[in-house]
Amino acid sequence: MESDELRIGTAEREEAARLLADHFGMGRITPDEYEARVTDAYAAVTLGALRPLFRDLPQPHPGFLAPPQLPMYTQPTMQLPMYGPPPMPSSMPVPMPYAPPMPMPMPMPTSYRSKTVAGVLQIVLPFGVGRFYTGQIGLGLLQLLVVLLTGIGVLWPIVDGVMLLANGGLDAEGRPLRP
Template sequence: MESDELRIGTAEREEAARLLADHFGMGRITPDEYEARVTDAYSAVTLGALRPLFRDLPQPHPGFLAPPQLPMYAQPTMQLPMYGPLPASAPMPLPVPYAPMPVPTSYRSKTVAGVLQIVLPFGVGRFYTGQTGLGLLQLLVVLLTGIGVLWPIIDGVMLLANGGLDAEGRPLRP
């Protein structure tokens, strides 16, 4: 059976319409073309009816319009390297340098968080950083015990000195 004669389902029609909307959003097709192509996509019954809708458009195209893959047994195989002791004359392989991924910083400030913790010692600085659980705990400790007011103040000094993390685990900006 030829691939253009294969029947398609609702999922294929919706994927084609979604990708046509992307092309429309990028300005590649006019509103009239978009409307006509989406109408044709939803009325398509076979792959052959969807193929012309993307013929003059660049990628992305629906994945089901791609040519079929070779079966696993027909794909070329890769020769695995032989492992064993290196000859004495062989140069030692160089280690691959490790480049750590940069950690994005929060848009919240450690200075603002620390000052809020000291000036309003009810966990307000922790609410500011997005750590509402810790803020609520500090609020309850301060309300239930008068001496508990020291915890948010010490926490504020620690935020000013060392910084901290926001609710998503990003370091607070200076």
């Protein structure tokens, strides 16, 4: 088949890898098969090298692997074909190849720690206690040292507490603090 000799580009390799990930996510291929097929997809140079990666898988397949669509009828006719679907008028849109829906991003879980508690602790006890509460031990120690070494450094934890109350913040694991 002459189309198997056509060279492919990065876009085709990435589409093949994305569709293989969809099949892996649906449990159709094992992790070892997925790894081997994606490696082969990124190493592929021609269409013929990608075709075997999808031979035993159901749709979706990359759109570029489908054979070119030839017009079924070249002249209008009143007779219906004996087999196959009826002819489509030329004014109807041609259906696009199947594209799976884009995955929804996973929502970031919120921390069990409260931004209100962290902010109030920073303001009432202005030597890094709110940062110790959020699990950010390094920042809490730094604020404690600045307050102990320089008396004027007490402003930093107070301003930090106001910012926590107004904008929230993150705990040590990077999760947003709950209200």
